[in-house]
Amino acid sequence: MIPTATYRIQFRNGMTFDRAAALVPYLKRLGISHLYASPIFTATSGSTHGYDVTDANEIDPSIGGREGFDRLAKTLKDAGLGLILDIVPNHMATSLENGWWRDVVEHGEKSRYARHFDIDWTRRLTLPFLGDTFEAVVESGEISVKPDPQTGKPAFAYFDTFYPLTPESWQGREAQVLALTDKAALEQLHECQPYRLMSWRDAPRSLSFRRFFEVTGLVGMRVEDDAVFDDTHRLILELVHSGAVDGLRIDHVDGLADPKRYVEKLRQKAGPDCYITVEKILGKGEHLPDDWPISGTTGYEFIASLSEVLVDDEQLDQLRHVYESVVGKPVDMKAELRDAKLLMVDRNFEGEFTRLLHLALAIAEADNVALDEPTLRAALRELLIAFPVYRTYGTLQGMPAEGQALLAKIVAKVKASEFAPDEDALDFITRILLGDVSAAAADTAGHFRTRFQQLTGPLMAKSVEDTLFFRQSMGLALNEVGAEPVQRAFSLDRFHKEMKTRLERQPDAISSTSTHDTKRGEDARARLYTLTEAPQMWDECVARWRQMNQTKVVFLNDGTAPRGVDTWMLYQALAGVWPATLHPQDEAGLKALEERFLAFVEKALREAKLRTDWVDSNEAYENVLRDYARHMLDPANQTFLQDFHDGLQPFVRAGLVNSLTQTVIKLAAPGVPDIYQGSEALNFSLVDPDNRRDPDFATLERMLDDDELPNFTVQENWLTGQVKQLVIARVLHLRQQKPMLFRRGDYLPLSATGKRADNVIAFARVHDEDALIVIAPRLVFGALHGGPELPNTELWTQTEIPLPERLAHRRYRNILSGKEILLTDHIDLNSVDSCSSVLLQQVNSSES
Numbered sequence: 001m002i003p004t005a006t007y008r009i010q011f012r013n014g015m016t017f018d019r020a021a022a023l024v025p026y027l028k029r030l031g032i033s034h035l036y037a038s039p040i041f042t043a044t045s046g047s048t049h050g051y052d053v054t055d056a057n058e059i060d061p062s063i064g065g066r067e068g069f070d071r072l073a074k075t076l077k078d079a080g081l082g083l084i085l086d087i088v089p090n091h092m093a094t095s096l097e098n099g100w101w102r103d104v105v106e107h108g109e110k111s112r113y114a115r116h117f118d119i120d121w122t123r124r125l126t127l128p129f130l131g132d133t134f135e136a137v138v139e140s141g142e143i144s145v146k147p148d149p150q151t152g153k154p155a156f157a158y159f160d161t162f163y164p165l166t167p168e169s170w171q172g173r174e175a176q177v178l179a180l181t182d183k184a185a186l187e188q189l190h191e192c193q194p195y196r197l198m199s200w201r202d203a204p205r206s207l208s209f210r211r212f213f214e215v216t217g218l219v220g221m222r223v224e225d226d227a228v229f230d231d232t233h234r235l236i237l238e239l240v241h242s243g244a245v246d247g248l249r250i251d252h253v254d255g256l257a258d259p260k261r262y263v264e265k266l267r268q269k270a271g272p273d274c275y276i277t278v279e280k281i282l283g284k285g286e287h288l289p290d291d292w293p294i295s296g297t298t299g300y301e302f303i304a305s306l307s308e309v310l311v312d313d314e315q316l317d318q319l320r321h322v323y324e325s326v327v328g329k330p331v332d333m334k335a336e337l338r339d340a341k342l343l344m345v346d347r348n349f350e351g352e353f354t355r356l357l358h359l360a361l362a363i364a365e366a367d368n369v370a371l372d373e374p375t376l377r378a379a380l381r382e383l384l385i386a387f388p389v390y391r392t393y394g395t396l397q398g399m400p401a402e403g404q405a406l407l408a409k410i411v412a413k414v415k416a417s418e419f420a421p422d423e424d425a426l427d428f429i430t431r432i433l434l435g436d437v438s439a440a441a442a443d444t445a446g447h448f449r450t451r452f453q454q455l456t457g458p459l460m461a462k463s464v465e466d467t468l469f470f471r472q473s474m475g476l477a478l479n480e481v482g483a484e485p486v487q488r489a490f491s492l493d494r495f496h497k498e499m500k501t502r503l504e505r506q507p508d509a510i511s512s513t514s515t516h517d518t519k520r521g522e523d524a525r526a527r528l529y530t531l532t533e534a535p536q537m538w539d540e541c542v543a544r545w546r547q548m549n550q551t552k553v554v555f556l557n558d559g560t561a562p563r564g565v566d567t568w569m570l571y572q573a574l575a576g577v578w579p580a581t582l583h584p585q586d587e588a589g590l591k592a593l594e595e596r597f598l599a600f601v602e603k604a605l606r607e608a609k610l611r612t613d614w615v616d617s618n619e620a621y622e623n624v625l626r627d628y629a630r631h632m633l634d635p636a637n638q639t640f641l642q643d644f645h646d647g648l649q650p651f652v653r654a655g656l657v658n659s660l661t662q663t664v665i666k667l668a669a670p671g672v673p674d675i676y677q678g679s680e681a682l683n684f685s686l687v688d689p690d691n692r693r694d695p696d697f698a699t700l701e702r703m704l705d706d707d708e709l710p711n712f713t714v715q716e717n718w719l720t721g722q723v724k725q726l727v728i729a730r731v732l733h734l735r736q737q738k739p740m741l742f743r744r745g746d747y748l749p750l751s752a753t754g755k756r757a758d759n760v761i762a763f764a765r766v767h768d769e770d771a772l773i774v775i776a777p778r779l780v781f782g783a784l785h786g787g788p789e790l791p792n793t794e795l796w797t798q799t800e801i802p803l804p805e806r807l808a809h810r811r812y813r814n815i816l817s818g819k820e821i822l823l824t825d826h827i828d829l830n831s832v833d834s835c836s837s838v839l840l841q842q843v844n845s846s847e848s
Contacts, residue, residue, distance in 0.1 A: 001246045001275045002295065002508050002743065004735040005667075006036040006084060006674045010516055011060075013048055014694050017068035021075040026701045030680060030725075031732025034082040034246060034275075038516065040069065041088075041235070044095045044217075048689060049516070050086075051251065052093035052218060054101075057235040073244040084247035084275065087236055089229075089262065090255035091211075091218040092117075094127075096161065101219065106164040108194020116228045118210035118220035120355070125195040128203035128216050130158065134190055136199075138183050143197075145180050145189070154178055156190070156197065166193055201615065207351045212255065213458045214348055220454075224257040229265060240270050247275030249298060249510075254280060254390045254457040257450045260292060261395070267293040277510050281461070281482050283389045287505055289402070296509020300482030302502075302671060303513060303525075306662050307478060308495035309761050310529040312779050316475075316490070319535035323474040326542075326564040331472060333486045338419075340467040341385045343609060344459050352455050356380060359448040363432055366441040371425050379425035386414045390457040396446035398435035407433060469519065470607040473569035476576060477528035480519050492761060492778075496749035499763070503670035503747050511671030513662055514679045516692050521683030522676075523721075524576035526662055527655025531572070533781035534650070541647045542571050548640040552628045558611060561624040570629060573600060575648055577684050580656070580719040584641035594633040600686040601629045654781040656718045661761065661776040663724055664837045667731040668765060668774045670747055680728050681721025704729060709816060730815055731839065734772075741770040748804065750775075752829075755798035759783065760829070762801050771807060771842035775829070796829035803827065812840035 007027050009020055020035065027035065039050035042058040050060070059066045076083050096102045100113040108114065109121050119125060130137050137143045137158065145165070146157040154170045154177050155162035169192040170177040180186055190197065198206070203216045210220035223229045239245040248270065253259045259278075267276065276294040282301040288294075324330050345353050357377055364371050387410060392403035399407065411430050414420060431437060433452060437445045469479035502509070513522035520528075531538045546567050554561050562570065577597065582589045605612050605622060612618035631637055632644075659682070666673045676683065678695025681703065685691040703722045710717035710726060717723050735742050745767035752760040762775045783795055808825040814832070816839060821832065823840075832838055 001082065001273045002739075003034040003082065003084070003247070003275065003672050004739055004742070005032050005732045006034045006510065006672060007032040008036045008038070008515070008674055008676045010038045010049070010677055010692050010694075011040055011063045012038075012043075012050055013692065015063070017064035017072040021072045023697060024075050024079050024081060026697070026704065028079050028081060029704055030675070030729050031736060032081065032675065033736065034084050035076060036084040036247075036249065036674060037086060039086050039088055039251075044093050044097055049692065051088055051091075052095065053088050053091075054093050054095055054098040056088075056092070056232045059235070070244070077243075082246035083244065084249055085236070085239070085245050086249045086251060087233075088251045089221060089223045089232060090252045091220050094129075094209075094217050094219045096163070102164065105195055106166055108166060110194075115222060115225060116231065118222050120208045123208050124193070126198055126203075126206060126208040127163065127195050128198050128200045128207065129161070130197055130199050132199050133202075134197045135187065138186050143186070145178055145186070147178065158197070163195070163197065165189070169193060203351070204348050205350045205354075210352075210454065212252070213462060220255065222257070223262060229262075233266070233269065237269050240274055245274075247277070250276065250278040252457075253278040255454060257454065258395050260289060260393055263292050263294050275508075281390050281457075284484055284488075286389050287501075289393060289400075290505075296506030296671075298515070299510040299512035299671065299674065300480075300515075301498075302509075302511045302666070302669075303480055303518070304482045304484070305495055305498045305502075306513070306665065307480075307483070307529070308490050308498070309492060309665065309778055310526065310658050310662065311475075311478070311490040312532040312781075313490040315535055316532050319532055319538070320474055320487070322535055322539035323568065325539075326568050328564070331474070333468075333472065336472060337463065337468055337485050338385060340463040340471070341459065343467065344463045345381055345384055348462060349455065349459060352451070352458075353380070353384070356448060356451050356455065359444055359451065360429060360432060363437055363441045363444050363448065364428065366444065367438050369428055371422075371428060375422045375425045376429070379421040379429055382414050382417075382419055382421045383410065383426065383429060384452075384456065384459060386410050386417070387456045387460065390460050391453045392433075392456075394433065394435075394449045394453060396443075396450065399433060399449070404434060465519070466607050467609055470604050471610060473565070473572060475528065475531055476520065476569070476572050477525045477531070480525065481515075481517055493749075495761075496747075496763065499669050499747050500749075507670050507743055509671050510674045511666050511669065512674050512676070513666055514676035514683050514685075514691070515674075516676075516688060518691060519687050520576055521685035521691060522662065522679055523655065523659045523682045524684045524686075526658035527651055527684075528572065528576045529658050530651045530654040530781050533654065533779055534785070537650070541644075542568060544647075545571055545640060545644060548643065549628065549631060549637075552624075552631045554624045556620055556624065558618070558621065561611075561621050562628050566625065567628075569604065570601070570625075570632070571644075573597070573604070573686070574632060574644070575651060577686050578645075578648060578652075579684055580652055580682060580721075582645075584638060584645050585635070587635045590633050590635050590641075594630060596686060596690050597633060598626055598629055600690060601625055603687060650781065650785045653715075653784050657777055657780055657784070660724055660727060660837050661778055663728060664731070664774060664776050664839065665761070667728065667735070668742070668772060668839065669763070670742075673732070673735075675728065680725045682724065700725070727816060727837070734815055734839075734841065738767075738770050738772075741765055741767045741772060745770065745772075748807070750801050750803070752799055752801050754800050756783075756796055756829070757799060759795075760799065760801070764807055766806060769842075769844050771810070771812075773803075773807065773812065773827070773838075773840040775801065775827070775832075775838040775840075777837070796832075799829045801827040801829065807842075811843045813843050815839045815841050 040059055041053050042055040042060040043050045044052045044054055059069045092098055094101055100116055104111040104113050143156055143158045145154055148155040148162040154165045154174060212218035256262050277296055277298050278294055280297045357380055360376050392406055394403050432445045432448050435445060464485045465481055468485055605625060606614045611621045681700055703725055710722050745765035748764040750762035759777055759779050761778050765772045803825055811820060811822050813820050
């Protein structure tokens with residue numbers, strides 16, 4: 001059941017099962033083995049993504065329901081394609097459309113689903129969905145008691161939402177309750193409920209349930225409980241056992257109380273043939289636990305590995321220098337990361353932190369440990385801030401050896417830092433995490449360990465991906481999910497080592513370049529990598545563009561807007577998203593881009609949490625930045641637009657080469673390549689929801705109608721994405737013909753010599769009598785700058801690749817051009833029929 005290639009489709013937003021079924025012939029021609037579907041179970045009305053599940057045992061009627069799903073599954077099977085589902089075990093929607101949640105709201109701890117959700121039942125269930133406190137909305141007359149339109153039962157009516165009253169509070173006096181207008185009586189009725197309606201602003205401080213990251217609309221599930229697992233996976237497993245579904249992708253596995261036990265149980269229930277991967281962020285050098293019975297991750301670490309190939313490390317310091325000149329001071333990324341984590345601990349996750357602290361205090365009291373709250377608070381805070389990965393994998397019983405080793409390393413680092421807390425307090429928290437407490441405190445320590453591990457992941461994600469990466473914009477291509485937050489060197493040798501490790505540890509993991517969660521599309525990232533090759537040119541462009549749009553700079557009470565660092569981000573983001581075929585005179589194209597770009601600008605400013613925020617927006621500042629961005633794309637602003645377009649062209653050309661290089665690497669390196677919807681052509685999307693837009697499938701199908709490879713020297717074929725699409729189709733069909741070559745074939749790094757040695761990445765895959773040699777360009781900005789066309793063979797004069805004995809003196813076929821060549825002990829790149837990237841498949845005697 002291991003795929004040879006997957007194709008990710010986002011359902012909803014116009015994509016239904018029947019529409020997807022109509023794409024199956026196209027996917028088959030592209031060379032896809034498995035359709036990889038976003039969540040398909042019933043979600044909140046109008047959901048654009050499906051992760052806000054309201055019924056895990058129903059297929060969403062809005063996208064075709066069970067009948068539509070069955071038609072899609074049959075169409076896939078008839079075509080010989082498989083199906084992978086994205087499932088969401090960690091959370092469900094806190095929507096009253098969710099029958100389980102509604103039952104808990106109405107009946108509280110008496111509900112049969114009270115233990116399905118991760119709720120602290122030592123207090124009333126908090127519902128943080130009011131615009132103000134309950135008392136304030138009563139005072140303003142915004143809340144009253146009315147019959148629920150769906151059930152007819154009395155409910156608190158707040159605009160269009162009806163919160164059911166617990167039966168004990170109204171049965172036998174329904175008319176009296178419905179007639180309530182007295183404010184004190186409304187407040188008294190509220191006190192009788194098993195829940196407490198409260199302001200959304202109070203959620204970070206006073207939440208009684210575990211949420212997904214900062215999203216109060218998503219409540220954590222207790223799938224560690226066997227009954228909850230069974231209830232939430234009934235339909236999922238039915239679909240697997242029926243043969244309709246071949247694989248499962250587990251969303252946010254680190255949010256679960258015990259990920260190892262969960263994947264073990266899922267494997268047991270789903271069977272040995274089900275292809276299972278997990279969404280998991282791995283830091284550099286971090287690996288999945290060896291004993292998880294799964295095929296690997298969904299591939300964010302693969303994106304990080306590609307930066308090793310496409311970032312010009314020798315000029316990165318120069319880009320950093322010009323960026324810091326715009327900022328006005330050197331940037332200390334370690335200090336910036338600490339500031340972001342402090343904000344998350346002290347504000348955004350204050351409630352989760354406080355709950356942990358109270359558990360630690362309870363253990364200290366039980367074990368007669370003389371530590372006061374401020375001392376424990378400081379130690380817990382520093383340990384959380386210092387955590388370098390998403391989480392450890394301790395259980396209620398204790399911490400495994402690898403977790404113990406990691407914890408010891410982190411604790412030693414904290415003790416040696418300038419922010420070192422009280423050593424006794426830090427050692428005490430360490431003992432809790434290791435399970436070194438009294439029998440009386442063991443259960444509480446187990447809960448502390450679980451909560452700690454469930455907090456480190458969201459803390460890391462929100463601090464790095466959704467704060468730091470929006471604050472620091474030296475190179476936006478480097479600010480990606482799974483990327484390292486602190487500056488480091490980039491190395492082609494490290495890439496080769498990582499691919500060897502990938503082959504050893506997770507050869508069947510997904511290799512991604514774009515997902516529904518990446519900060520920008522893969523081709524935008526590929527283009528922005530080129531800034532590291534020409535930092536001085538980019539600096540000159542930005543300085544010129546800032547001057548052209550200087551009239552839109554405004555002085556506000558809290559300073560200039562936009563500041564230089566703001567404009568650096570804006571021009572870089574626009575450079576990444578600018579369609580390759582967009583011209584400055586195209587008013588309709590500019591208008592469409594403006595709508596997308598303005599939404600990104602708002603999100604980027606609020607995620608940075610500097611001068612504005614999601615919690616308290618700075619309207620004056622945001623309006624100025626929106627006006628500035630709008631002016632950038634105003635068709636009347638032709639002086640700037642023409643200069644921007646012309647100045648961008650060298651980056652566009654080099655970016656298209658980068659795009660093909662990262663694509664070819666993904667197709668041939670260890671792992672299962674995933675094509676995110678529409679990314680088989682060009683994907684210049686911005687952060688979600690922009691990256692979840694419906695692709696133009698009709699155009700994609702027409703482009704693939706031509707089975708012949710386009711002329712690689714014709715720029716139009718690159719600008720439309722046809723070159724990329726047809727290269728993907730060629731290699732994916734080879735993967736289907738030679739699955740073991742790609743699954744288990746050795747990974748052999750190859751080194752170039754000569755004039756362009758630094759501008760080539762080469763490696764081979766070898767399995768038994770099969771071999772594939774991959775050669776692709778890198779860091780070619782300087783070679784292309786000033787030239788009208790993309791690379792051709794003249795670029796590679798005086799450049800060779802020596803071949804080891806197991807590859808030399810054999811006949812190969814260039815799978816892109818179809819030509820055969822007899823290789824000696826080296827490859828002369830100038831003599832190879834180059835298509836910018838070269839893939840040479842060994843021709844065996846039986847195939848000659």
